[in-house]
Amino acid sequence: MVRKFFVGGNWKCNGTAEEVKKIVTVLNEAEVPSEDDVGNGPFFFSFAEVVVSPPFVFLPVVKGLLRPDFHVAAQNCWVRRGGAFTGEISAEMLVNLGIPWVILGHSERRSLLNESNEFVGDKVAYALSLGLKVIACVGETLQQRESGSTMAVVAAQTKAIAANVSYWDNVVLAYEPVWAIGTGKVATPAQAQEVHLELRKWLHDNVGAEVAASTRIIYGGSVNGANCKELAGQPDVDGFLVGGASLKPEFIDIIKSATVKSQL
Numbered sequence: 001m002v003r004k005f006f007v008g009g010n011w012k013c014n015g016t017a018e019e020v021k022k023i024v025t026v027l028n029e030a031e032v033p034s035e036d037d038v039g040n041g042p043f044f045f046s047f048a049e050v051v052v053s054p055p056f057v058f059l060p061v062v063k064g065l066l067r068p069d070f071h072v073a074a075q076n077c078w079v080r081r082g083g084a085f086t087g088e089i090s091a092e093m094l095v096n097l098g099i100p101w102v103i104l105g106h107s108e109r110r111s112l113l114n115e116s117n118e119f120v121g122d123k124v125a126y127a128l129s130l131g132l133k134v135i136a137c138v139g140e141t142l143q144q145r146e147s148g149s150t151m152a153v154v155a156a157q158t159k160a161i162a163a164n165v166s167y168w169d170n171v172v173l174a175y176e177p178v179w180a181i182g183t184g185k186v187a188t189p190a191q192a193q194e195v196h197l198e199l200r201k202w203l204h205d206n207v208g209a210e211v212a213a214s215t216r217i218i219y220g221g222s223v224n225g226a227n228c229k230e231l232a233g234q235p236d237v238d239g240f241l242v243g244g245a246s247l248k249p250e251f252i253d254i255i256k257s258a259t260v261k262s263q264l
């Protein structure tokens, strides 16, 4: 089963107009492997799908300047049709601007803005209904991990997402343990693989074998240029959602870790 390696850069609430242009220049000048470089391994992985997610206000400029083989994502969108919702950005607006992807259910929104599993599920449903592709995030807190409830937590989050998906080709599942986000404390490759495998089993048992085999499950949480290769070597890690390091030139090294798949 071909699962194209996926590397997302979540810029979060960072950057000035000048800084954003500089990051785009670095991305545009990067030499990244072609499909030929990585497409001949036993799993026929082709070169990574790269999606960067600037803050809303920079989306048009980034989309306008970014190389055509990389794409952009919004970091959120409103749960239903736009209207009298001050401060919100609707899925219709993203479609209107030609933004193909949206990140939904990020842990920072779940914890800081109280987004529940159901609310995230409703957002997923609405975004998908308009043809947007969704990076849907799940992940446990340190307390949940230490109390042994990691799988129960991510399964409940995934269930609320899955209940709203009928076409899985437009969904990437991002496993982002909260304790690893922005902390410099990355999950070990074994810890990441363990949860990714469980998530794939969950998809197998609750959605179907084909969806489980074809859906990209990506890891996020303190991924950097130094740890990405070992993580990418895990069989059920299909790419990354990168925060801090996506603002730096080492993001290119993370993209290049896609080549690890062809060497497995």
Ligand SMILES: O=C(CO)COP(=O)(O)O
Pocket (backbone or CB within 6 Å): 010, 106, 176, 180, 181, 182, 183, 184, 220, 221, 222, 223, 241, 242, 243, 244, 245
């Ligand atoms: O939240 C993340 C990506 O969505 C991960 O952030 P860091 O890579 O900064 O830990």
